[in-house]
Amino acid sequence: xxxxxxxxxxxxxxxxxxxxxxxxxxxxxxxxxxxxxxxxxxxxxxxxxxxxxxxxxxxxxxxxxxxxxxxxxxxxxxxxxxxxxxxxxxxxxxxxxxxxxxxxxxxxxxxxxxxxxxxxxxxxxxxxxxxxxxxxxxxxxxxxxxxxxxxxxxxxxxxxxxxxxxxxxxxxxxxxxxxxxxxxxxxxxxxxxxxxxxxxxxxxxxxxxxxxxxxxxxxxxxxxxxxxxxxxxxxxxxxxxxxxxxxxxxxxxxxxxxxxxxxxxxxxxxxxxxxxxxxxxxxxxxxxxxxxxxxxxxxxxxxxxxxxxxxxxxxxxxxxxxxxxxxxxxxxxxxxxxxxxxxxxxxxxxxxxxxxxxxxxxxxxxxxxxxxxxxxxxxxxxxxxxxxxxxxxxxxxxxxxxxxxxxxxxxxxxxxxxxxxxxxxxxxxxxxxxxxxxxxxxxxxxxxxxxxxxxxxxxxxxxxxxxxxxxxxxxxxxxxxxxxxxxxxxxxxxxxxxxxxxxxxxxxxxxxxxxxxxxxxxxxxxxxx
Ligand SMILES: Nc1ncnc2c1ncn2[C@@H]1O[C@H](COP(=O)(O)OP(=O)(O)OP(=O)(O)O)[C@@H](O)[C@H]1O
Numbered sequence: 001x002x003x004x005x006x007x008x009x010x011x012x013x014x015x016x017x018x019x020x021x022x023x024x025x026x027x028x029x030x031x032x033x034x035x036x037x038x039x040x041x042x043x044x045x046x047x048x049x050x051x052x053x054x055x056x057x058x059x060x061x062x063x064x065x066x067x068x069x070x071x072x073x074x075x076x077x078x079x080x081x082x083x084x085x086x087x088x089x090x091x092x093x094x095x096x097x098x099x100x101x102x103x104x105x106x107x108x109x110x111x112x113x114x115x116x117x118x119x120x121x122x123x124x125x126x127x128x129x130x131x132x133x134x135x136x137x138x139x140x141x142x143x144x145x146x147x148x149x150x151x152x153x154x155x156x157x158x159x160x161x162x163x164x165x166x167x168x169x170x171x172x173x174x175x176x177x178x179x180x181x182x183x184x185x186x187x188x189x190x191x192x193x194x195x196x197x198x199x200x201x202x203x204x205x206x207x208x209x210x211x212x213x214x215x216x217x218x219x220x221x222x223x224x225x226x227x228x229x230x231x232x233x234x235x236x237x238x239x240x241x242x243x244x245x246x247x248x249x250x251x252x253x254x255x256x257x258x259x260x261x262x263x264x265x266x267x268x269x270x271x272x273x274x275x276x277x278x279x280x281x282x283x284x285x286x287x288x289x290x291x292x293x294x295x296x297x298x299x300x301x302x303x304x305x306x307x308x309x310x311x312x313x314x315x316x317x318x319x320x321x322x323x324x325x326x327x328x329x330x331x332x333x334x335x336x337x338x339x340x341x342x343x344x345x346x347x348x349x350x351x352x353x354x355x356x357x358x359x360x361x362x363x364x365x366x367x368x369x370x371x372x373x374x375x376x377x378x379x380x381x382x383x384x385x386x387x388x389x390x391x392x393x394x395x396x397x398x399x400x401x402x403x404x405x406x407x408x409x410x411x412x413x414x415x416x417x418x419x420x421x422x423x424x425x426x427x428x429x430x431x432x433x434x435x436x437x438x439x440x441x442x443x444x445x446x447x448x449x450x451x452x453x454x455x456x457x458x459x460x461x462x463x464x465x466x467x468x469x470x471x472x473x474x475x476x477x478x479x480x481x482x483x484x485x486x487x488x489x490x491x492x493x494x495x496x497x498x499x500x501x502x503x504x505x506x507x508x509x510x511x512x513x514x515x516x517x518x519x520x521x522x523x524x525x526x527x528x529x
Contacts, residue, residue, distance in 0.1 A: 020348070021346035021347065021348050022315060022346060022347060022348070022349065023343060023344070023345065023346050024316045024317065024318055024342050024343060024345045024346070024347065025073050025089070025090070025092075025093055025315075025316070025317040025318070026072045026073050026317075026318050026320065026339050026342050026343040027072060027073055027074040027075065027076060027085065027088075027089035027090070027317070027318070027319050027320070028048075028054055028070070028072050028074075028075045028076070028319075028320045028321075028322055028335075028336070028339055029075075029076040029080070029085055029089075029114065029118055029319055029320070029321050029322065030046055030048060030054065030075070030076065030077060030078045030322045030324050031078055031113060031114040031117070031321060031322070031323060031324070032078040032079070032324070033078075033323075033324055033325055034112065034323075037323070037325045037327070040327075042325040042326055042327050043058075043325070043326050044078075044324035044325065044326075045057060045058040045324060045325070045326045045329060045332075046322060046324045046332065047077075048075045048076065048077040049069075050075075051074060051075065052071050052072060052073065052074060052075055053069055053070065053071045053075060054069070054070050054071075054072075054075045054322075054336075055068050055069045055070075056068045056069075056329075058326065058329075066333055070336045070339070070340065072320075072339060072343060073089070073343070074088055074089045076088075076089070078324060082117070082118060082120075082121030082122065082125070083121070083125065085118060085121070085122070085319065086121065086122050086125040086126070087125075089317060089319060090105045090122055090126070090317040090319065091125070091126070091129065093105060093315045093316065093317040094122070094125075094126035094129065094130075094246055094317075095126070095129055095130065095133065096244070096246075096315050096349070097130060097224065097226045097244045097245070097246035098130060098133045098134070098137075098142075098226055098228065098244075099242065099244075099351065100228075100242030100243060100244045100351040100352050100353065101244050101314075101315060101349045101350070101351055101352070102244045102245050102246070102308060102309070102313055102314035102315070102349060102352065103244070103245075103246045103247070103314055103315045103316065103317075103349075104246070104247040104249060104306065104308075104309035104314050104315075104316045104317075105119075105122055105126070105246070105247070105248055105249070105316070105317045105318075105319070106119075106247070106248075106249030106250070106251060106306075106309075106316075106317075106318055106319070107119045107122075107249070107250055107251060107318075107319045107320075107321055108251055108254060108280075108318055108319070108320050108321070108335065108338060108339070108342075109251075109253070109254060109320055109321035109322060109323075109335050110253050110254050110323065110328060110331035110332070110334075110335060111252075111253030111254075112253070112323065113253075113321035113322055113323045113328075113331075113335070114321040114323075115216070115250055115251060115253075115319075115321050116216050116250050117321075118319055118321055119248055119249075119250040119319075122248065122319070123197070123222060123248040126246065126248070127190075127193060127224070130144075130224070130226065130246075131190055138231075139230065139231055139232075140228045140229065140230055140231060141228065141229055141230075141231050142226065142227070142228045143186065143226075143227040143228070144186070144187035144193070144224060144225070144226055144227075145184045145185065145186050145187065145224070145225040145227070146160075146184070146185050146187050146193060146196050146222075146223070146224055146225075147160065147182050147183060147184040147185070147223045147225075148160055148196070148197075148199075148200040148220070148221065148222045148223065149167070149179060149182060149220075149221050149223075149305075150203075150204055150218040150219060150220045150221070151218060151219040151221075151276060151301045151302050151305070152217065152218035152219075154275065154276065154300065154301055155301075156168075156169065156179055156301055156305070157203075157218075158179075158181070158182055158183055159199065159200040159203045159204065159220070160183040160185060160196065160199060160200065160203075161183055167179050167180055167181055167182060168180045168181075169301065169304055169305070176307060176308055176312070177304045177305055177307060179305070184225070187224075197222065200220070200222060204216060204218060204220055216250060216252055216253075217252055218252055219249065219250070219251050219252050219276060219302050220249070220250045221247055221248070221249050221305065221306075222247070222248040222249075223245050223246070223247050223248075224245065224246050224248075225243065225244070225245045226242075226243070226244055226245070226246070227241050227242065227243045227354070228241065228242050228243075229241045229242070239355070240353055240354070240355050241353070241354040241355075242351065242352065242353060242354075243352050243353075243354045244352050247306070247309060249306065249309075251277065251280075251302075252276075252277070254277050254331070254334065254335065254338070275300060276300040276301065276302040276303070277302075278300075279296060279299040279300035279302065279303045280300070280302055280303055280306075280310075281338060281341075282296055282299070283295055283296060283297060283303050283310055283311075284310065284338060284341045284342050284345060285341050287310060287311050287344075287345040287346075288341040288342070288343075288344035288345050289344075291311060295311065297310070308347075309347070310345065310347070311345065311346075311347060312347060312348070313347070313348065313349055313350050313352075314347050314349050315347060315349045316345075316347055318339065318342050320335050320336070320338065320339040320342075321335075322335055322336070
């Protein structure tokens with residue numbers, strides 16, 4: 001025997017989730033009237049009308065205050081065998097244990113309603129199916145570990161130990177509530193398992209009350225841990241193990257102490273039992289309204305130990321057992337109310353993987369590589385984004401420049417055409433050098449490049465015409481002032497010298513010519529301002 005401990009160098013990780021929150025599977029099992037009830041002529045008031053609905057069939061006067069029909073995942077008539085309850089109500093949950101998913105099956109109901117009767121069968125069928133699964137999956141190596149405890153008068157006791165000292169509950173950040181020092185036996189074979197279960201039954205607190213000679217006075221939790229790994233990888237150091245626990249919980253009766261005529265020790269038991277069950281009821285009720293707000297798991301040992309099964313990493317099935325007797329109608333209704341709340345509760349089970357250190361390192365390395373590559377692609381994406389923005393900016397600039405070129409070309413052509421008309425009006429022949437777009441120099445340069453083939457009498461160049469002081473008698477090039485202000489030729493306001501031929505102009509003295517030049521420039525300025 002070895003005491004339950006942490007997984008040592010191994011790391012417990014939660015693998016893939018089963019995907020979503022899943023409701024607790026709730027079934028109701030009606031038992032037949034028992035001998036006592038028959039003797040006192042009790043009548044059966046409940047009937048399962050189909051696979052999911054149970055009704056209250058009595059015509060008692062107060063019945064209208066309560067619902068007459070209740071629906072659950074499954075309801076089982078009083079003549080149903082435990083095998084059917086197992087197959088249709090809990091098997092799918094119990095067998096999740098072999099695939100690394102935690103599961104819990106528990107029975108809830110008043111004393112003598114058939115919880116122990118039901119759970120014994122359920123436990124046996126589940127264990128048998130788990131064994132059968134192991135037989136059929138020889139490619140995996142399974143290790144089963146068994147532990148058992150009871151909560152009696154709010155003290156946790158190890159059912160595999162002869163000691164009656166209560167065990168402490170500890171909070172483990174990874175595994176939740178852990179029972180310190182709880183014995184966990186590695187199961188050798190089927191017979192060994194049966195033996196262990198017998199030990200637990202013998203150890204469990206049994207008392208007699210007026211309703212049940214062999215009433216279970218404690219909450220019993222039998223726990224089987226299933227570990228499995230692929231045989232091909234055993235010893236390779238890079239092992240991944242599926243690990244899960246299945247809990248079989250037989251609760252003590254949910255009845256009120258008064259109803260069992262409890263006194264003395266039995267009354268003390270009853271108050272503790274009910275304190276635990278009261279907390280269980282509160283937890284279920286709170287959880288049924290969603291997981292928001294405080295859920296008082298810590299208010300009892302039972303709810304602390306079952307915390308995962310009630311709202312965490314586990315799949316859970318609850319079988320609510322019911323006496324059909326009219327004398328128990330109040331308790332039966334309480335049980336059905338509990339069951340109605342329980343069916344609204346969801347849990348979120350995960351596949352639990354335990355990795356060896358080597359596997360864990362490998363997994364982490366892979367994760368680091370994945371994150372690095374994500375980072376890299378994020379970086380290059382942001383670089384690409386930057387480049388795109390830059391490119392767009394450049395394209396806009398180019399587009400703007402194209403517009404400017406177009407505008408300037410248009411202005412240049414306008415200027416050329418005006419120049420031509422001016423020159424014509426001066427009587428200069430249309431013999432201007434071609435200004436083509438490709439050789440386009442600056443405007444002044446282009447103008448400077450204009451050649452006048454004809455000699456102008458008196459005024460040799462156009463510049464001479466504007467600035468007679470600079471007249472060079474031999475020059476044949478028109479000198480246009482460089483100042484943009486003087487580029488009046490670009491302007492549509494170019495003056496017309498109508499009525500005056502070049503001969504007349506040539507006869508004017510240089511002062512006149514200067515005046516005319518200034519007048520032309522002045523018009524240009526006027527137009528701009
Ligand atoms: N479905 C059933 N069919 C036949 N007999 C049943 C059925 N359920 C329970 N019984 C019988 O009823 C009696 C009480 O059942 P059981 O001890 O399982 O009740 P319990 O709910 O566990 O009570 P307690 O809370 O006091 O431990 C037993 O003798 C049991 O054999």
